[in-house]
Amino acid sequence: MSANNYDAIVIGAGHNGLVTAAYLAKAGIKTLVVEANDRPGGAAVTREFAPGFRTSAVAHLLHALHPRVIRDLGLEGHGLRATQHRVGTTALIPGGPRIDLTGDAAATAASIGKVSPADAEAYPRVMARLVRLSSALGDFLLRTPPSPLAGANDFQTKLALGMFALKLRMLGKKDMLELSRILTINVADLATDFFESDAIKGLLALEATLGVYLGPRSPNTVFNLLYRLSSFGKNGLGGFYLPTGGMGSVVDALVKAATAAGATIRTGAPVERLLIEKEIATGVVLKSGEEIRAPIVASSADPQRTLLHLVPPGNLDIEFSKRIRHLRMNGCVAKIHLALDGLPDALKSSGGRVVVAPGIDHVERAFDCAKYGRVSDKPALEIVIPTLSDPSLAPAGKQVLSILYQYAPYRLRATPPDQARAQVFERGLDLLEQAAPGTRRLVRAAETLTPHDLETQFGLSGGQWHQGEVTLDQVFFLRPAASFQRYRMPIPGLWLCGAGAHPGGNVSGAAGANAAREILKDVKARKTRAAA
Known part of the structure; x- marks a missing residue:
């Protein structure tokens, strides 16, 4: 496998993208995470906003991180002290x-x-x-x-x-x-x-x-x-908890968990578009022009950014595109x-x-x-x-x-x-x-x-931190759209692993964990079919 070929590419190093990458890498999938910004974390990063003063950039309270995600990825062993300071x-x-x-x-x-x-x-x-x-x-x-x-x-x-x-x-x-x-x-x-x-x-x-x-x-x-x-x-x-170091400490633990499992994380690597060949997702093209190939592409970007901007025109059904365009x-x-x-x-x-x-x-x-x-x-x-x-x-x-x-x-x-x-x-x-x-x-x-x-x-379309409002008509089997609520998108090889998929927003890691589980089930099924 060449340096620019991977088993899976995860778009975005927000908390859900890192969770997906960690689960995939733990399962032996050669995984690359590409992040547009100069550091991982997305909206959960801790950053300096004035000389000497730091805070969590967007999400500023920890309450929803799922205990199973903490346990499965060994986040406490990677330095997370999620419940140290209850407020x-x-x-x-x-x-x-x-x-x-x-x-x-x-x-x-x-x-x-x-x-x-x-x-x-x-x-x-x-x-x-x-x-x-x-x-x-x-x-x-x-x-x-x-x-x-x-x-x-x-x-x-x-x-x-x-x-x-x-x-x-x-x-x-x-x-x-x-x-x-x-x-x-x-x-x-x-x-x-x-x-x-x-x-x-x-x-x-x-x-x-x-x-x-x-x-x-x-x-x-x-x-x-x-x-x-x-x-x-x-x-x-x-x-409600305030982790020491701000929400960035959650990201730090996820980065350590993903890299310890074998995932590679590249920052300053914005994606220009997906590679689509014979109606199948086969990788990504960075804004630098670099092509990176993988049979699995999981995007933690929101549904509109992923499907209306990263997917080249003409690859999606008109009615599906309309539904994504009309997400609130x-x-x-x-x-x-x-x-x-x-x-x-x-x-x-x-x-x-x-x-x-x-x-x-x-x-x-x-x-x-x-x-x-x-x-x-x-x-x-x-x-x-x-x-x-x-x-x-x-x-x-x-x-x-x-x-x-x-x-x-x-x-x-x-x-x-x-x-x-x-x-x-x-x-x-x-x-x-x-x-x-x-x-x-x-x-x-x-x-x-x-x-x-x-x-x-x-990169939050509309400035919506849940990647789509969490209301009854945009949750469960309707998130992001009916018939495509199982993380697998209409283009084979393309998956959604961010908050725009079930169960939605909050720093929970649930969407990333669920998407990884479905991807691994698909990998296993393909191997079974190939062996038959």
């Missing part, structure tokens, strides 16, 4: 009360009780039930969605589907009925059913809409909440990084994660702006303080804030991207100053990333 959540209301949610049930109840005794009693009960319901859905994260054509499903897929149905049934009659009732409703109705305080309702509203182009009164938002909560049970880490990829979250001389008093005692979403109406009005192509006048914010658990991310005595700004739509009607970037910074800082007075005077440097920046810098 609590502080809900701040400008000029109003605060609620601190921690791992201490009594302290959490006491904090909520200062705002609403009824909510203090209801919160642990309601959240425990939601996590239980979400875990039943989460059991399918590391499964391959079945094909709608019964004959196309092998025994393992049918068995997995049967076990999934059995686990849903084992929820019991009451929980099954509750899951059926809430799955498609909006989170505003759900929150109002169980809670009375704006602080708790606003927190749930943000949890259910973060990263999707939906407001709290939009259908599907309870599903998105359950999807997020699925990592709080056995299918995730059980809570309208990113709506911006990112603000602040380098601070210190922390304002309101943030000093926080649990490490702060939410500013004063109520359902506040989040809904923020979404109203996005619906009409404008940056939210008063956004909802998720703020992470990584230096509370890892002071090495900033100079001594300094702090870093990593902020998600919901909503800043990719599709702007009348606002130029540069103006939108300035609006995100000023409006985000204004709201933070109201919630945590004194923040503005502590800012010494800042970076703002809009969805346009996420697309340009990280």
Whole structure:
């Protein structure tokens, strides 16, 4: 085999691409990973945004990395300390009360009780039930969605589907009925059913809409909440964590796991197009003109970038291309990084994660702006303080804030991207100053990333970090498209292994692991046929 021939090529060294490469290499497949940027990691990289100040570029909390992926790839042996620093959540209301949610049930109840005794009693009960319901859905994260054509499903897929149905049934009659009732409703109705305080309702509203182009009164938002909560049970880490070194430490462990297994990783190697010969994917052509051949090409880039840009025109069915073109990829979250001389008093005692979403109406009005192509006048914010658990991310005595700004739509009607970037910074800082007075005077440097920046810098079409919204019509056997939900794309030899495939976004590694499993099954089947 020549130096430019491999058994498999993985496009993109984001976390899912690295997971796929590690699994393939462990199975003896000669694997090459090609990454456009100058370092692996994609949106999970830790980088310097101001002299001496570092933070996670896009994804800034670890909660969904699947325990089986950690175990299978031996990530803890490669330096990952995923659950070393658990963070609590502080809900701040400008000029109003605060609620601190921690791992201490009594302290959490006491904090909520200062705002609403009824909510203090209801919160642990309601959240425990939601996590239980979400875990039943989460059991399918590391499964391959079945094909709608019964004959196309092998025994393992049918068995997995049967076990999934059995686990849903084992929820019991009451929980099954509750899951059926809430799955498609909006989170505003759900929150109002169980809670009375704006602080708790606003927190749930943000949890259910973060990263999707939906407001709290939009259908599907309870599903998105359950999807997020699925990592709080056995299918995730059980809570929010800030890994030492930022999210880049997850990437570092994955790089070590992949290279230890025998994979080769090339950075600064952007792919220009796929090699398609006789309607079969046979490799890639880099922008430098270099051709690299392999009978397996697995792309962790999003479906639109992979299928509409890397696949040469004329190789895909028109209806399939139309479906991919119409995937909802309208990113709506911006990112603000602040380098601070210190922390304002309101943030000093926080649990490490702060939410500013004063109520359902506040989040809904923020979404109203996005619906009409404008940056939210008063956004909802998720703020992470990584230096509370890892002071090495900033100079001594300094702090870093990593902020998600919901909503800043990719599709702007009348606002130029540069103006939108300035609006995100000023409006985000204004709201933070109201919630945590004194923040503005502590800012010494800042970076703002809009969805346009996420697309340009990280290759995320539409600035959509999930590589396609995670809603009921774009998940399970409909992700990325019906009949092509099993990671194998219409062109033989081409596979999808990123978040644009089942089960979707979050730093879970599940899509990469599932794709690797299906690729290895196909390799085994081809060897069996060849030997027959």
